[in-house]
Amino acid sequence: MPDPIYVKEAFARIADRYVMTNHVLSMGADMWWRRVVTKRIKALNPAKLLDVASGTGDLALSIQDAMPHAKVIATDFCAEMLEHASSRGVHQTLVADALELPFPDGEFDVVTVAFGLRNMADYERALIEMRRVLKTGGSLFILDFSLPNGVMCAPYRFYLHHILPKLAGFLTKEKDAYEYLGGSIEQFPSGAAMIALLEKTGFVDSTAKPMTFGVVSVYEAVRQG
Secondary structure, three states: OOOHHHHHHHHHHHHHHHHHHHHHHOOOHHHHHHHHHHHHHHHHOOOEEEEEOOOOOHHHHHHHHHOOOOEEEEEEOOHHHHHHHHHOOOOEEEEOOOOOOOOOOOOEEEEEEEOOHHHOOOHHHHHHHHHHHEEEEEEEEEEEEOOOOHHHHHHHHHHHHHHHHHHHHHHHOOOOOOOOHHHHHHHOOOOHHHHHHHHHOOEEEEEEEEEHHHOEEEEEEEEOO
């Protein structure tokens, strides 16, 4: 599991360049990935949504723009990242640890976490906490990196461990900030393993949708009553 102190300090150091770096490293695909999630959420027409580990607010902004009627709250444990989310237009932000969310049970229709669960110190505890703040029948969306299968796996791993850290270091001027990324993706449960974890933590109707040759996946699950 990632060291939360290291992760928090790393994100604080790269906050100013985080959005630009993500667009470059993904060649712009990160914007499409978030649009896919937003479109699915819009179909559910939620009144109140929580974006956990929101960072600079990319997904929260996408949802907010698509559903101006909905109340969107963005949380993150890194204040420096949330400052950027606020300055970019996220209406409501709150510094909070995903393992101890400061909300009552059953508060939200939808909970989202994009590229954040992988960085948490305890995946299971985080999912249980997200389930707690969801209404019965509410939906959880997870967008995160995964490993592709077949012929794409080897070249992607080479990029992940040898090219991406150097390119990210150059873009952010923080050489070590992305060095942990490859290992965190390798260790993060994906596909069937994530479905099993969701079911273990009380979710039902879990689905996994790989995108862009499987380098990312969208997971959707429902809180069981």
